[in-house]
Amino acid sequence: MRIPGLPQENRELSPRTGYTREHWEAAADGLLAAAWKWATPRGALLDLPGRPSASGVRSDGLEGYARTLLAAAFRVAGAEGKDPHGWLDRYAEGLAAGTRTPGRADAESWPVILDHHVQGQPMVESASVALGLRLTRPWLWDRLDTDVQDRAEQWLRGAIRHVPAPNNWYLFPYTVAGFLESVGRGDAETARARERALDLLETWYRGQGWYADGDGRAFDHYNGWALHLYPTLDAQLSGDPAELRRHGARLHEHLESFGLLFGSDGAPIHFGRSLTYRFAAGASVALGALTGHTPLSPGTSRRLLSGSLRYFLDRGSVGADGLLGLGWHGPHDASLQPYSGPASPYWASKAFVGLLAPATHPLWTATEEPAPSERRDTVRALPAPGLLIQSTRADGIVRMHNHGSDHARPHEAEVAAHEDPLYARHAYSTRTGPTARGNTPDNHIAVEVAGVRSARTRIHPLGAAQGDGWGWAASRHTPAFVSGAPMVPGLRVESVTVARGRHELRVQRVVGAPHGARVTHTGWATGPEEPLHSALHPLHGWTGHDEQRAPQGTAFTRWARLPRLTAEAEATAVYAALATLTAEPEPTPLADIATLVKATRGSVEVRWTDDGTVTRVAFAPLSVEHG
Numbered sequence: 001m002r003i004p005g006l007p008q009e010n011r012e013l014s015p016r017t018g019y020t021r022e023h024w025e026a027a028a029d030g031l032l033a034a035a036w037k038w039a040t041p042r043g044a045l046l047d048l049p050g051r052p053s054a055s056g057v058r059s060d061g062l063e064g065y066a067r068t069l070l071a072a073a074f075r076v077a078g079a080e081g082k083d084p085h086g087w088l089d090r091y092a093e094g095l096a097a098g099t100r101t102p103g104r105a106d107a108e109s110w111p112v113i114l115d116h117h118v119q120g121q122p123m124v125e126s127a128s129v130a131l132g133l134r135l136t137r138p139w140l141w142d143r144l145d146t147d148v149q150d151r152a153e154q155w156l157r158g159a160i161r162h163v164p165a166p167n168n169w170y171l172f173p174y175t176v177a178g179f180l181e182s183v184g185r186g187d188a189e190t191a192r193a194r195e196r197a198l199d200l201l202e203t204w205y206r207g208q209g210w211y212a213d214g215d216g217r218a219f220d221h222y223n224g225w226a227l228h229l230y231p232t233l234d235a236q237l238s239g240d241p242a243e244l245r246r247h248g249a250r251l252h253e254h255l256e257s258f259g260l261l262f263g264s265d266g267a268p269i270h271f272g273r274s275l276t277y278r279f280a281a282g283a284s285v286a287l288g289a290l291t292g293h294t295p296l297s298p299g300t301s302r303r304l305l306s307g308s309l310r311y312f313l314d315r316g317s318v319g320a321d322g323l324l325g326l327g328w329h330g331p332h333d334a335s336l337q338p339y340s341g342p343a344s345p346y347w348a349s350k351a352f353v354g355l356l357a358p359a360t361h362p363l364w365t366a367t368e369e370p371a372p373s374e375r376r377d378t379v380r381a382l383p384a385p386g387l388l389i390q391s392t393r394a395d396g397i398v399r400m401h402n403h404g405s406d407h408a409r410p411h412e413a414e415v416a417a418h419e420d421p422l423y424a425r426h427a428y429s430t431r432t433g434p435t436a437r438g439n440t441p442d443n444h445i446a447v448e449v450a451g452v453r454s455a456r457t458r459i460h461p462l463g464a465a466q467g468d469g470w471g472w473a474a475s476r477h478t479p480a481f482v483s484g485a486p487m488v489p490g491l492r493v494e495s496v497t498v499a500r501g502r503h504e505l506r507v508q509r510v511v512g513a514p515h516g517a518r519v520t521h522t523g524w525a526t527g528p529e530e531p532l533h534s535a536l537h538p539l540h541g542w543t544g545h546d547e548q549r550a551p552q553g554t555a556f557t558r559w560a561r562l563p564r565l566t567a568e569a570e571a572t573a574v575y576a577a578l579a580t581l582t583a584e585p586e587p588t589p590l591a592d593i594a595t596l597v598k599a600t601r602g603s604v605e606v607r608w609t610d611d612g613t614v615t616r617v618a619f620a621p622l623s624v625e626h627g
Helices: 021-036 057-078 087-098 121-135 146-161 168-182 188-204 222-238 241-258 275-291 298-313 344-356
Strands: 205-207 378-382 387-392 397-402 427-429 445-449 452-455 460-467 470-477 492-500 503-522 533-540 544-550 560-582 594-599 603-608 614-618 623-626
Touching: 021 057, 021 298, 021 344, 057 087, 057 121, 057 344, 087 121, 087 146, 121 146, 121 168, 121 222, 146 168, 146 188, 168 188, 168 222, 188 205, 188 222, 222 241, 222 275, 222 344, 241 275, 275 298, 275 344, 298 344, 378 460, 378 470, 387 470, 387 492, 397 492, 397 560, 445 492, 470 623, 492 614, 492 623, 503 533, 503 614, 533 594, 533 603, 560 594, 560 603
Parallel strands: none
Antiparallel strands: 378 387, 387 397, 397 427, 445 452, 445 503, 460 470, 470 492, 492 503, 503 560, 533 560, 544 560, 594 603, 603 614, 614 623
8 A cells, every 4th residue: 555645756856766855744644644543542652453562562552652753753843843733742642641650551651661671662762752852842842841841751761770782772861861961951860871872882883884783793774773873863963063073974984885785676675683664774864965974965865765765665565554564565574573563663764864854955856866776786895794785787686795794692602593584694685585484594505414404693704805896705604503413513614705797606615514414505585476586506516406495485575486506515625606686687597607717625716707707715714816
């Protein structure tokens, strides 16, 4: 279903998407109108229909209030207080009702904020409440009775006084404290919360504009919709030029690579957790345009933003009831987490931060320009997060090869049960999703011992670099097993991906495989109804080639198939293959793309047919050469 009330397309101003600022305003109004049909009598909770999250239905109701408030705040603040639908009056009444007796099991009361491992989800929502109040202060907060303001402050201070999860959650008390200070209610407690968050943020910064989401190596969409958004927007709102320069410079650098991760169809890269937030992926693009800290032109920024919004609206993200549902296009359970509840998708409200740019801003007045994926083939290596971006203009597909981002907590052992399909795969794209747990994993190198397939959990990056039209990234991991012995002594896998055009050279060295082991490698998972071609071609070491099925499908197709290579493994051996994912019609067979020149126990050389160049990959020590 499309959101009702969207204006006619404007292909003169927006030749790529047809969307303008008016479409964004109408989308916000439509999503808010549908959500408010499920409000409690005084509007403190928005109890949207659907399965509850692990936090329970009352927390989910608060989530409905808080996340939609954020959309309303961007909408009204961007219109300089004009509120034709009276959104802020509803949120004012809901705030008064929800904070009257927090913790009570009545029709309106909000849950109290406790430590993240006890009752932490309200802490997440406190940041949206605080930011919404800060953005709309003249029209909402300043008009509240003093006792309501006092109650709201006491509820919000629960976020400052309790322990966040050890990741982006520290920016929630930071945001709450920023609001309280902005309305003259700051003190030593708020100052400590902000200092603590910024100190941690500094330790999580890895370079090239990328933050890890905590002390580990989780690099995902939380970079844009949390780790960059909260501090940069805070600096913008507070008018702190030094902080805005510092955070803005990192945002600018982040967008140099993140701006490449949108396909020509508007899809963001399908990678990492909380993907049900959908077009929130564009929040950092909008923030960069708003603050001026972006390498993207205004026309390109709007192309990415509106392309992402339209991509999801055109593909079933909004149901017949007008609500954003849990999933990717439409419903998709494997894209969800235990914390996902009926109102979770409204984190997408963060994309509406672009509405803070007035109608006269170049973000809205410039003519749309092509997205980076529509301009030229690109290969971009990112050593800091350990990622390799590969996009092709002919089909508009963006692929991201993962040699550095995982979901392993620093304090946890490498346990196969912790493998997360949204992080563990070697590659992700804007047209494919990972297969679900229990199905054959796509883009995966596995060692099978006694019939048990290994998992990839903690990823150790080994390097990444790029040349003219090509690039590479490498990593190693210790295979973990879900049954039998959890580890095999001395066993490890070293992996290298070389990207060139639409082709991938995938080279692995398996070290310490026990007698009787087998090694398998899979390619991209695609559906029979999709106009996509996925293939693997063995170059060295592989002896078997077949096709596997994934009946549970992916976020893009209800049923999937994927190519697979197999071989016996013992001790140390090198394996090499070509891979491709393309939407080009009748692509050249991989067998005609490159040939093996030489292989040893520690290296391979491959010659590319089109120009005769040679790629050499060697291990111990690792080196990748092309020319």
